[in-house]
Amino acid sequence: MCNEKPNIEFIHKNIIYIEYDFALPSLDWRSKNIDRTRRLITGLTYAKNFNPSHIMCVDADDCISKRLAEFANRYPQANGWLINKGYSYTEGNKIIRLMRKGFEQYCGTSNIVRYDLYDVPEIIDKITEAKYVEYIFNYYRHREIIRTLAKKGTPLEPLPFAGAIYTKNGQNNYLGIEDNKKKINIKSRFFRMKALLDYRWLTKKIRDEFQLYDVFNE
Numbered sequence: 001m002c003n004e005k006p007n008i009e010f011i012h013k014n015i016i017y018i019e020y021d022f023a024l025p026s027l028d029w030r031s032k033n034i035d036r037t038r039r040l041i042t043g044l045t046y047a048k049n050f051n052p053s054h055i056m057c058v059d060a061d062d063c064i065s066k067r068l069a070e071f072a073n074r075y076p077q078a079n080g081w082l083i084n085k086g087y088s089y090t091e092g093n094k095i096i097r098l099m100r101k102g103f104e105q106y107c108g109t110s111n112i113v114r115y116d117l118y119d120v121p122e123i124i125d126k127i128t129e130a131k132y133v134e135y136i137f138n139y140y141r142h143r144e145i146i147r148t149l150a151k152k153g154t155p156l157e158p159l160p161f162a163g164a165i166y167t168k169n170g171q172n173n174y175l176g177i178e179d180n181k182k183k184i185n186i187k188s189r190f191f192r193m194k195a196l197l198d199y200r201w202l203t204k205k206i207r208d209e210f211q212l213y214d215v216f217n218e
Helices: 029-050 068-074 126-139 144-151 186-196 204-210
Strands: 054-056 080-082 086-090 095-099 111-114 164-168 199-201
Touching: 029 126, 111 144, 126 144
Parallel strands: 086 164
Antiparallel strands: 054 111, 080 111, 086 095, 095 199
16 A cells, blocks of 8 residues: 555556555654554455455565465465564575564564454445544554454464564674673573574575565576
8 A cells, every 4th residue: 555656667467556645644653553554454445355365464575475375275264373483584684583483573474364353344434444543553453463363262373384574674683792892691692592593594495485585696
């Protein structure tokens, strides 16, 4: 969802750009998240045209496994899945970190939800839209949705494989290197050494599964 279609040459029959006149949000946290919520419900409403079994919200700079659609199609009646295992990647690195648990605490691209569980109103006028925006904002943001659906008796199940890559911008910081003059206690050293076991080379297999664009070899 965007105010104007991006200046991009790539087209595909399965990609639809929804242009909408969104008002510019203020700079505070709530305003920016309300704006994001409005974009989400615009997509949710438009998705009715396709009678989807499930919906997944994906941040623009994240990548998802090419296995997700086929997996979800196998279980059209499932409540949905929580991606608690995935990868964390800093742009430009040759290595990538496997997050064995807790992925959903860091990344918004972490929930696949059965469409009807979003309770999309049949008709959305200005009054209904305002109420629905508040409803989704309060109960369906990427962390809150886990608790909301569990309370409704329709909990999400853990996805049985690493489902997404959380992409970060910035310089390499994966070793957690600090000033050599600063002492690091034994417990911190242990956890840092343990964390190193989660790093691996960014292989072609991983790139292919997540369609992770290799800017250095293009």
